[in-house]
Amino acid sequence: MLSLQTIYLFSTILTLNIISNITGTLKTIFISKKAGFWTIVITFFDAAIYAFVLKSFSSNGYIAIASYVLGHVIGVWLGDILESRIALGINQIELFVKYEDKMYELQQCFLEEGISSTAHINVLNKDIKRYSLIVQIRRKDMKNFYQVLSDCKIQNPTMTITEIQAA
Numbered sequence: 001m002l003s004l005q006t007i008y009l010f011s012t013i014l015t016l017n018i019i020s021n022i023t024g025t026l027k028t029i030f031i032s033k034k035a036g037f038w039t040i041v042i043t044f045f046d047a048a049i050y051a052f053v054l055k056s057f058s059s060n061g062y063i064a065i066a067s068y069v070l071g072h073v074i075g076v077w078l079g080d081i082l083e084s085r086i087a088l089g090i091n092q093i094e095l096f097v098k099y100e101d102k103m104y105e106l107q108q109c110f111l112e113e114g115i116s117s118t119a120h121i122n123v124l125n126k127d128i129k130r131y132s133l134i135v136q137i138r139r140k141d142m143k144n145f146y147q148v149l150s151d152c153k154i155q156n157p158t159m160t161i162t163e164i165q166a167a
Contacts, residue, residue, distance in 0.1 A: 006063055013053055013067035014074075020049040021075020025083055033088050087140035095133045095159040102154075103131040109152045110135065113144060136164065 023046045030039040053068060097103045103119055110117045115137060122130040137145050149157060 010063050010067045013064055014071040016049045016053055017068050017071025018075040018078060020046055020053070021072055022079045022082060023049075025076070025079025026086075029083055029086070029088060085140075087138070087142070089139045090164045091137055091139055091142065092162045092164050093133075093135045093137065093145070093159055094162075095135065095157055097131045097133070097154075097157070100129070100131050103133060106149075106152050106154065107133055109148050113148050115141075115145065115148065139163070 023042045027039055027042045027046060030042065053064070095106070097106060100121065107117050107119055110133070115135060118134040120132045120134065122132065124130055135145065149155075
């Protein structure tokens with residue numbers, strides 16, 4: 001039977017490792033987004049947690065290892081959820097439509113929702129034109145983008161989505 005001290009140790013290491021993996025995920029995001037100060041702060045907390053957990057391994061063996069592994073998996077899962085909620089960054093979307101009037105209608109729908117876009121008419125050869133809209137939108141507003149497409153009755157559009165990198 002597990003002692004109260006062992007259960008306490010297991011839950012402490014589990015919780016700290018979950019927090020460590022969430023901060024590790026945030027650290028990776030902040031490094032890629034060049035958020036200097038916050039990267040340093042999060043790295044400090046992550047390193048402190050890791051040092052405590054590493055110290056616990058030497059005296060508590062398999063219970064510490066099991067709680068570390070479980071905390072790692074749960075932390076990565078929660079970090080992924082947190083990242084999708086924060087959704088830092090800006091996407092550039094090139095949306096292709098078949099007809100010119102549909103392009104202008106869609107552009108008007110975007111404007112009504114506060115999303116700006118640039119219309120392009122591309123010539124493939126002498127008689128064939130291709131229409132596209134270029135939209136730049138925050139990653140966290142992508143649900144709004146898809147809602148506008150749905151409201152304008154555009155399903156399964158051909159588009160490219162590129163994340164705009166900081167200079």
